[in-house]
Amino acid sequence: xxxxxxxxxxxxxxxxxxxxxxxxxxxxxxxxxxxxxxxxxxxxxxxxxxxxxxxxxxxxxxxxxxxxxxxxxxxxxxxxxxxxxxxxxxxxxxxxxxxxxxxxxxxxxx
Amino acid sequence: xxxxxxxxxxxxxxxxxxxxxxxxxxxxxxxxxxxxxxxxxxxxxxxxxxxxxxxxxxxxxxxxxxxxxxxxxxxxxxxxxxxxxxxxxxxxxxxxxxxxxxxxxxxxxxxxxxxxxxxx
Numbered sequence: 285x286x287x288x289x290x291x292x293x294x295x296x297x298x299x300x301x302x303x304x305x306x307x308x309x310x311x312x313x314x315x316x317x318x319x320x321x322x323x324x325x326x327x328x329x330x331x332x333x334x335x336x337x338x339x340x341x342x343x344x345x346x347x348x349x350x351x352x353x354x355x356x357x358x359x360x361x362x363x364x365x366x367x368x369x370x371x372x373x374x375x376x377x378x379x380x381x382x383x384x385x386x387x388x389x390x391x392x393x394x
Numbered sequence: 395x396x397x398x399x400x401x402x403x404x405x406x407x408x409x410x411x412x413x414x415x416x417x418x419x420x421x422x423x424x425x426x427x428x429x430x431x432x433x434x435x436x437x438x439x440x441x442x443x444x445x446x447x448x449x450x451x452x453x454x455x456x457x458x459x460x461x462x463x464x465x466x467x468x469x470x471x472x473x474x475x476x477x478x479x480x481x482x483x484x485x486x487x488x489x490x491x492x493x494x495x496x497x498x499x500x501x502x503x504x505x506x507x508x509x510x511x512x513x514x
């Protein structure tokens with residue numbers, strides 16, 4: 285079973301700053317199977333990145349994803365007020381077919 | 395446009411069952427699996443399983459094996475998730491979701507969520 289670990293648990297930043305969120309997999313994960321979500325209170329999650337680095341439709345280009353081995357990174361180049369939220373990574377394991385989420389990183393206003 | 399519309403909030407007693415529906419529209423229903431994800435209050439996201447609307451085959455997370463049943467009705471483009479032997483820890487918002495495009499593994503479409511409260 286692949287386990288995703290996200291760090292930090294909370295990231296306190298100011299608008300305009302750069303945010304770097306980490307997601308580490310316990311085993312090799314194909315980048316094709318890695319996604320990132322943003323969730324605000326009372327709302328369903330919103331897909332930001334799929335395939336580790338492809339932005340979903342309508343997602344601003346200040347959001348970017350990258351991978352290096354079992355480490356995946358979500359970067360928000362310049363935080364806007366609406367970006368303060370919880371972010372989850374998610375992976376798919378094909379054998380057997382199982383999806384799982386990381387525990388989340390909360391980005392809050394410093 | 396793609397829409398997933400879920401049934402309303404439910405309150406159940408421990409030991410009971412709950413059945414949540416998810417009606418899909420705006421796309422060819424058999425073409426995409428529907429997944430179920432839940433979120434307990436103040437907690438993270440948890441994948442429960444998926445159903446293939448085309449043939450009805452299912453895959454469940456090990457944690458829910460034996461307690462969850464996912465079905466579909468192709469005549470109404472609706473998917474159902476039934477969870478039995480409810481306990482207080484099953485209190486959560488339950489979401490249905492679909493990937494954003496073929497060969498993607500990211501859920502680009504979500505239902506609005508259904509709150510299930512388990513309480514005596």
